[in-house]
Amino acid sequence: MKRRFRKIVKANQDRLYSTAVHMLGGSGEAEEVVQDVFIKLWEHLETLEEERVTPWLIRVTRNACLDLLRRRQVQLAYAVGNGQTDVVEVQNPEDAFSTAGLRAQLRDSIEALEEPFRSLILLREVEGFSYADIGEALSLSETQVKVYLHRARRKLRHRLEEVRQQ
């Protein structure tokens, strides 16, 4: 069991950690999330079939990140209500679609995507998980994954076009 566990962790820890960093916007909580995901894997390993391990890891990691984000939103709402935030975002619209500008705009645009589009973009286009694994993790067919991904990228394109036209 130990050998199987190590093999699975080695194959998945970087992609899951990277996904969590992108979803949470930082590395500190991401490390804790991934650690906890693998603790759960250790506890459930004997009941998981080989081909279901990666979708299971994706699902548990995503759920953990979404839970944390929900908790953060509650805290943010509380802070806004108490006048504790001072967020000012300055962007240069002309930079959209230039290399550096695209990168910054993309980061913000991905962050602004709603679920499941955001997760789909990160899991597939950034981390390269297979359509099959993503589909099983998010309870979607492979065709649905592709259609949703096209829609997500279209949203990103529209957002960048809007920024450019401002």
Place this chain on the structure above:
Amino acid sequence: MSERIDKWFDNRIEAYVDGDLPDNELRMFEARMAHDPALEAAVDRAVSVLDGLGEVPRYACPVDMAERVERITTGRPQRRKVARPLFGLAAAASACAVAVALWLNAPGTVTDADVALAASPTEAELAAARSELALALSYLDKAGDLATREISEQVVGGGLIEPIRQSVGGGRETAS
């Protein structure tokens, strides 16, 4: 979205970039693109988005999670069951061992008779004393081990990890 692009075509740009359009739609799409610069420009932007996504940084996990998780989880459930009920017993055994050790080495008033006895212990007395000392030391070792486990359990097994487990798990874990 550029208003000059028909919605039907706009909805198919990403599928076109991925080569996922069925043949009949592909022909219509390419025929339109041939005389619609706005659609062509939108396709270029869709390619830019895809390229940009390919350049989003990936992050490597900074620690060996397998090693860390094994260290945290190994033997954890058993420790919790065994360590707590025995901790009081271990403390009592430890106190007894210390008392025995102190008694064996008590300075007290030494009489001539004591000196005489001490000077000539029999082999049987020596063996019995060694046996008692070994027993006392074994109790002491055992108590030390159990105390160490108890502390470890508080720090690693539940005290620090449990709140993280609860915050991450949050009731949404979907293990089958």
